[in-house]
Amino acid sequence: MEYIDSVKNALRTDFTWNRVGHLAARGARAFPQASVEYVLDKFPIIGWLPRYNYRWIINDIIAGLTIGLMLIPQGLSYAKIATIPVQYGLMSSWAPSAIYAFMGTTKDLSTGPTSLISLLTADIIEALHGEEWSPVEIASAVAMMMGIYGMAIGFLKLGFLLEFISLPVLSGFISAVAITIILNQMDSLLGEPNVGDGTATQIRDIFQQLPQANGYACAIGFTGILLLTVLDQAGKRWGEKNRIIWFLSITRAFIALVIFTGVGYAVNHSRGASENYLFDVAKVQADGQEPPKVPSAALLSKVASRSIAVFVGSAVEHTAIARAFAVRNNYVTDQSQELTYYGVTNVFNSFFHAMGVGGAMSRTAVNSACNVKSPLSGFVTTAVVLVSIFKLVGTLYWIPKATLAAIIITAVWPLMSSPRVFYGYWKTSLADFISSMIAFWVSLFVSTELGIASAVGFNIVYVLLRQVFATVRSLPDAQSSTSSELPLPLSVPHGDIPSHVNLPPDVHVFAFTDSLFFPNAYHAKHAIIDTVKTMHAPIFNGSCGLEQKRQWSVTGEKRIAKLRRQAGITDGTHLPPIGLLVLDFGRTNHVDVTACTHMKAMVKEVRMYGGASVEVRFANMSEYVRQRFERAGWTLVDGWPAGSDGGSQDGNKVTRVFDSLVDAVLAPRQLSTRLGTSGSEKSSGKSVGEGREKVSMREQV
Numbered sequence: 001m002e003y004i005d006s007v008k009n010a011l012r013t014d015f016t017w018n019r020v021g022h023l024a025a026r027g028a029r030a031f032p033q034a035s036v037e038y039v040l041d042k043f044p045i046i047g048w049l050p051r052y053n054y055r056w057i058i059n060d061i062i063a064g065l066t067i068g069l070m071l072i073p074q075g076l077s078y079a080k081i082a083t084i085p086v087q088y089g090l091m092s093s094w095a096p097s098a099i100y101a102f103m104g105t106t107k108d109l110s111t112g113p114t115s116l117i118s119l120l121t122a123d124i125i126e127a128l129h130g131e132e133w134s135p136v137e138i139a140s141a142v143a144m145m146m147g148i149y150g151m152a153i154g155f156l157k158l159g160f161l162l163e164f165i166s167l168p169v170l171s172g173f174i175s176a177v178a179i180t181i182i183l184n185q186m187d188s189l190l191g192e193p194n195v196g197d198g199t200a201t202q203i204r205d206i207f208q209q210l211p212q213a214n215g216y217a218c219a220i221g222f223t224g225i226l227l228l229t230v231l232d233q234a235g236k237r238w239g240e241k242n243r244i245i246w247f248l249s250i251t252r253a254f255i256a257l258v259i260f261t262g263v264g265y266a267v268n269h270s271r272g273a274s275e276n277y278l279f280d281v282a283k284v285q286a287d288g289q290e291p292p293k294v295p296s297a298a299l300l301s302k303v304a305s306r307s308i309a310v311f312v313g314s315a316v317e318h319t320a321i322a323r324a325f326a327v328r329n330n331y332v333t334d335q336s337q338e339l340t341y342y343g344v345t346n347v348f349n350s351f352f353h354a355m356g357v358g359g360a361m362s363r364t365a366v367n368s369a370c371n372v373k374s375p376l377s378g379f380v381t382t383a384v385v386l387v388s389i390f391k392l393v394g395t396l397y398w399i400p401k402a403t404l405a406a407i408i409i410t411a412v413w414p415l416m417s418s419p420r421v422f423y424g425y426w427k428t429s430l431a432d433f434i435s436s437m438i439a440f441w442v443s444l445f446v447s448t449e450l451g452i453a454s455a456v457g458f459n460i461v462y463v464l465l466r467q468v469f470a471t472v473r474s475l476p477d478a479q480s481s482t483s484s485e486l487p488l489p490l491s492v493p494h495g496d497i498p499s500h501v502n503l504p505p506d507v508h509v510f511a512f513t514d515s516l517f518f519p520n521a522y523h524a525k526h527a528i529i530d531t532v533k534t535m536h537a538p539i540f541n542g543s544c545g546l547e548q549k550r551q552w553s554v555t556g557e558k559r560i561a562k563l564r565r566q567a568g569i570t571d572g573t574h575l576p577p578i579g580l581l582v583l584d585f586g587r588t589n590h591v592d593v594t595a596c597t598h599m600k601a602m603v604k605e606v607r608m609y610g611g612a613s614v615e616v617r618f619a620n621m622s623e624y625v626r627q628r629f630e631r632a633g634w635t636l637v638d639g640w641p642a643g644s645d646g647g648s649q650d651g652n653k654v655t656r657v658f659d660s661l662v663d664a665v666l667a668p669r670q671l672s673t674r675l676g677t678s679g680s681e682k683s684s685g686k687s688v689g690e691g692r693e694k695v696s697m698r699e700q701v
Contacts (some may be wrong), residue, residue, distance in 0.1 A: 041338060043101050048374065049556040056373035056552070064380025066250060070363055071381065071386050073253040074113065076282065076399065077408045081118035082355050083125050084135045085405070087284045087393060089113055092143075092354035094385040096345050097378030103341040104375045107333045107552055108325040109318075110363035111345065112531075114319060116174065119181050119275070119355045120310040120448055120530045124303055126197065133299050135354050137622060141295040143357070144350035145307035150315060150343025159335035162316050166518040167594045168425050168432040170316060171417040172439030176451060177313075178415040179444060187403035188367055191217030191279060199445050201263035217279040217402040220260055224406030227259075232410070250366045253407045257399060264398040282404060284396040292351040295337070307427040310356060311447035318342055320360035323534045327605060332556030358560050362411060374552045377545035379643040425593060428631045431462050432593045441455050466590060506579030507665060508532060513587050518594035525602040530582075532606055536578040539611035586620035596632035609671075618657045619664035626657065639667060 011017055040046055071093045079089030096111040105109075121142050125135045133141075153159060183202045189194040191214025235249020248255065268277040319335050324331040346356050367377070370651075388396075425433040435455045443451025503509070510528055514520070517582045562573055583605075607614045617634070630636055635654045658664035 002416040006604070015279075041334070042103055042336065043328050043335060044105050044300055044334075044553075044555065047558070048552050051552060051554065051578035052374060052376070057376075057511070059371050060377040062376035063367050063370035064097075065384060066247075066370050067363055067367055067377070068381040068384025069251050069254040071112055071385055072392075073257040073404075073407050074360075074411065074542075075385070076257075076284070076396065077404045078113035078115060079355065080282075080389075081115060081408060082113075082121045082135075082400070084139050084355065085284075086282050086319060086399075087389075087396075088136055088139070088353060088355065090385060090389050091290070091352055092349055092357055093345075094274050094382050094389065095349055095352070095354075096357045097381040097385075099345045099348065100341060101375040103337070105332075105337050105341075105553070105555055106322045106326055106370040107331070107372055107374050108329060108364050109322050109338075109359050110367045110381075111318070111342075111359050112357050113355060114314065114317070114358050114360045115181055115408065115415070116177055116356055117176050117310060117314045119184070120313060120354055122184070123143030124306045124310070127306065128302060130304075133296075137299060138303065139355040140293075140353055141299045141303045142298060142307050142310060143346045143355055144295050144565040145304055145312045145349075146314065146356045147343045147346030147350060149308070150313040150339045150346060152343070153315075153335050154338070154340030154343050156199040157336040159319065159339050159525065162312070162319060162335075162339075163522045164459075164519055165312065165316050165461055166430075166432065166435065166457060167597060168436035168593070169439045169452065169459065171421060171425075172441075172455065173313065173319060173443050173448070173452050174317075175416045176440045176443035177448060179411045180448075181412045183408050185408050189217070189221040189404040189409070190214065190282065191402065196205055212320075214279055218280060220263065220400045221406050223556065224256050224260060224403045225410060227256055228406060233256070233656065246369075250369065253411070255402060258406060260403040261395065261399045264354075264400045264403075265395075268398065277404045280401040281582065282396065282401060283401040284393055284399065287627045290353050293649070294399040295350055306449065309452055312452060313442070313448070314356065314358040315339060315342060317361075317380060321359040321361055321364050325364060327601060329368065330608060331553040334555060362414075366483070424632075428593050428596065428628060431459075435459050435462075453678070459518075463519075466515075502505075503665065505576035506536070507582065508535065508578060508580070508659065509582040509584060509665060511584035511586065511661075515587050515590035515594040516595040517590060521592075521595040521598040524595075525598040528583075528602055529605055529609075530559070530563055532578050532581070533560050533565055534569070535575065536610060537572065537575040538609050539577055578606065578614055580665075580669060581606060581614060581616045581660065582619055582661065583616070584619045584661050584664075585622070585625055586661070588625055589622060591625050591628045593632060596629055596634070600634075615669055616655055617664045617667075618655060619661045620659070621657055639663065 045186045075089035075093040076086040077089070079092070084088075093112045100109065100111055121139050124142055125138045128138055140170065140338060153161060166198075183206075184198060186192070186202070186206050190210070192206065192209040192212060194209065195202055232254035234245050235252075239249050264281050268281060271277055284356065318541050319338050321337050322333045323335070324675050349355075349357060389668060422433065425436050427558035435458050436591070438458055439451050441451075441456035442454050456548070462493075489565060508531070512524065516524060564570075569575070583599075603616050606616070618626075621636075635656050637654050639656060656664075656667070658667065
């Protein structure tokens, strides 16, 4: 009996059990409302459609038509890369845009077949060559597995897992993929009959068979490359001034398709059933959309492991494009929801004999340039593609293969990172440079799956070794800390700032609690941005801050409103603006390329929110970390020059670095950044007064 009583007492007083019970009770109370919010979050259209302005419809129609015209040649070309009949590229392109209108969290992203997915799918088809399944069935099975992986991560809100793929690894991987795609198209471009597989073999065969190249195919292919390049460069040079040139530039692939399909029909149609054509044509054959079919379980088990590389590469590309255009156009995207859409779309597509799909950079850039206002443009894109499937298949039969090759080569050429990018990795971090080179060379000469796996493996080993061999310094006044804090910024008050020193209302301090590198850099950036938006009001003016205008997306507003409720802020209209942001690197002993890039994006977004005059300062930065930032392109200077009163007019081109957090907070600021400074206050007397106030506050410390 005493034993039972002791057990009961232990359970009653045990901290862990009490905490579990408390969390369980909170979860049970919150479950009904959280379930409703979770379901609504899976369909963002419910939030933004009631805010839709009917004046936006013209922009959305134009953008939808433009993307539809781009998708026709790209869908055919990317199916050719995937080594499946080209008509299945169109069958892969009609559903994603319509589904994205319901589930997408950006207005700009264009989804569909991509060169990266096509090449990786072709690798799997080649690996399973000779077995009982057709290339189309294999491509559909790969799409389903991509969808299953995407839904698993998206529905569980595990999108952060993709951040373990660093930017240098992606650069090397995608550059190798682009070169491989170009090599795969050389046989069609030159009309060479027997080009083998593998990078080394392809390079040898291309040069060996140059004497047997088809002159007609070469003429068609290189003329197509010239036309596409001229239109592309014309658009870059004169597109902003001339809307006709701009439209011709963005629809250049469709224009090339129309012109050379006409040429293919004119010179080959009279040759009849013999098919003794002057050059190879695509021979598109389809009778509308084929009925749905579920991929076989046996085939799914075959491609399950091989599809991981396709998923990782395309999912990272998809979410990166979404984030980039969200920041560029000032709205918020949800990475996990994007993966949910990605998964649902690929599973749906797999039923219709389609290959995998994801976000495409070129089409997204064009969509944004068309000033698209909402994802409703996707319905117009879907209509254009469906018309081509049911009405234009006979015409598409005569597309020269050399023209498709030209479209593919000019489309993937910009995917290759320049040598300057890799040299930047070399200057900033040797480990990042090595990981990018592993991803590049292994993907190019061995396999794409092994390339990205070996590069990620190298990064994991590197991070573990950094932790194992980390040095520990003992300072007389330092306190040992062995706590397992999350590597996220902490907002003040901070232990390095005495409690009796009151921070000005427009100042915010963040202290990193660990090294800042690719696994945590993205979350650190957004933790800072979220805190700034929660605790500070935006600056609404067109020159240096946000434009106070209606947004189609409500995701960002809902998130900030929720964070303010959690912080107990009931009225956000009286919050102070942000004038000074101080980052404490006292516990940061390592940064990498990804971290430096995310910090640049963070500063840009904070200044977009708080105005161009927001000042950013660094404190307690070690020489090692400082050198990493400087090698990544940051201009860092020590404090203020001797005798300075804070009136320096160098703007925000440099970042000031201070030896202590107190100095970083209390040092005088530029006149243009002081809270409440007006034109009449910008005098030397004001500067001296603030300088004296700073000295007085430091004496208190």
